Amino acid sequence: MEITQLKYHKFPLLLLLASSALYLSFAYDLVREDFIKLVTLYVALFFLSWKFFQLEKSNWQLLLGAGILFRLLFLFSLPNLSQDFYRFVWDGELLLEGVNPYLSTPAELLSSGIPLFENAEFLYNGMGTLSAGNHSNYPPLNQLIFAISTFFSGDTILGAVVVMRLIIIAAEMGIFYFGRKLLITLNLPENRIFWYLLNPFIIIELTGNLHFEAVLIFFLIWSLHLLHYGKWLFSAALLAFAVSIKLIPLLFLPLFFRKLGWKKAFGYYLVVAAVNMILFLPFLSTEFLSNYIQTIGLWFQKFEFNASIYYLIRWIGYQVEGYNILVYTGKPLAAATFLAVISLALFRRNKSTTGLITMMLFAMTVYYFLATTVHPWYLAVPVILCIFTKYRFPLVWSLVVILSYAAYSNVSFLEDLWFVGLEYVVVYSVLGYEIYKYNNPRRGNSHSCLSL
Template structure:
């Protein structure tokens, strides 16, 4: 009954909902989240059935056009650009349309109008592996937008089940309940934002979890290659690179046993890990790891390289720090304080300072917090990514997906709570059709009061014990 109810609600969400139907949107999402929670609790010892249910929920969306996001129009556009010989990083859709150089593109007007003015006026910011996915989707049979949407959706679904496979194996090796992976895989937020709205965080996450599994298994060279693939889908894993310092410099088999992690069985794998107190060996592996990540990433970007590409890509990425504002928390508070002194264009100032603060925080976590074991490393990733989102000027709902998957390997639950209340961000533009087109800050405030409240409760009130035998706070 729970499963059938979910299927009906997902069908309504996919085929009978518009973004502006706020009451219906909230009611469906709340109902789906409640049923999802009950399903995981009820069937946590039947992972096979949970897997089939997760597949069934995703299958509901196969023929649906995304109704909460229009980014997929740009995905299809970029894929076609590559297929016709254009470098998507060198031209905006506006420029191409104005010159009339696009010929033979099916549904050209519909794609151009569908992506919206923001997408069409800026250069693409999607890395090369993401672009490859767009190309593959356009190769699916058919010339309609729906055929490309189906292609995009099948890629994302395949990535989700790759995440399920490697995530479950990593949880088992870390002596963490394997059903934890379903707090991600079966989560309505993930199904709606990734499978439904076609956001490629799911593909990036697949490569990230695969990389962490390879790293735990001692195959650090392959872990570096796969991490580069993750970066080449979405750039966000770049923020994690400094955190590997202690993992390579101080990790050893004994520390694994002390932290309840099952040490690798194969002796060759064990020997591939940095030996205890062997700093030189750790440095060599760390440098090797970073070198492989860098070279692989550069090679993946190389086919698109030109001086214009570097300039356009840097300019587009910079927009996220100094031009766009959406669903922010600390930034909005800083902006209001800035208005008291200057009164305008606070993002131009705060947007320059925020990256510096984030970098400083990353290095504090890197050097002043223990990150020797896999659980400690992933927990550090949760802390760093959370700080980045808390200080960012733009936090789209699907950004939280990375935080959610990492949290299933830790004791933190606030990302799961955030995946529930993030739906409030869709109500932020409830004033869109009125004279006041700004975000509703009361709604955003409610979202973050809940998220910060749970976070502070977990840090300062609820005592955490990471998966080691000694009792201590997780921070």
């Protein structure tokens, strides 16, 4: 950058340096129990990122460079807001040893006395009792990433983390490429991609804390780009890859029905199913199926964190029955989600790509509003989807979701429901305002954004 240019970019560069300093502090000098510091850094990064984007929104090269820089700052740090990476390395080590990671829990393997890899006990202690006591629920393509990362790790946990992080950064560059192309194709401002790429939530939760929603989103956006051009066969294969990272894209399948028509939609579903059957094939057994189905079911019947509607139902259950009714509410809430998605598929106009993505956003929103567990990083998919729509509430949600980390500030890991309540009051309020705004004829919106 020439000296004359530096004069015009002086303040943005100061913002860039300040953000870099805060990201370094976040990556190398933060423990999740320090809630005050966590929130302070997080909110400050949101403000700085917003100002930086506002000042340089037409300079996509500088914005992209900043996005890459912020991610690389985390490269040699261990995740400090999540301990899931210990389980990732564990599963990767098992695969390299030729052991099926779906058949036994870490606790069962460690107590069996069977010789394991060198750092098994350290990984077991790091992942925590919840992960150690349950079977792996990570699909095959995710497991492949774990194995590759462990193989090139240099026999160190940090080495595996670095490889995983590089894979995630590469995926996010793919998201930039296909996301920008899709925005241009849909006649939307291409700089919206930086609402995702420079979002501190995305940088911290995906690159920083090693959550593979980044790889899922890469396949999802590439799939939607191809679908827009009618290349449904390759689109289906890529969506299948997204499912093989995390199962959540299965939620979108009913929404493709009206866009494709029943014949192509049926073919689309067959391709998604066939690709995933092939990917799961090396692990298939009766025991695997039993363990995997049981593990997935536990998310609806055993785990609870950062929920909204479910917490209201739970409170009513305590008043009426005197105990936690989670075991009875998980399946009805899952059924309600399914019915809501089917309704969006059948009664909304999903033929345009923008309309389809809008329905995908609302399908996922309904799912998370009814879910018993909403970990912060789950919001990465709504954040990327919203940039192709009129709705911005996922961006607000990505800011206030940091309140859920208050649970880690005490040794007993008890959620502060006042913080959870505040989070959802803000999210529901913004969503309500946006629905009113885009569906109110008096405000110049003669048609509903929900019916695109």
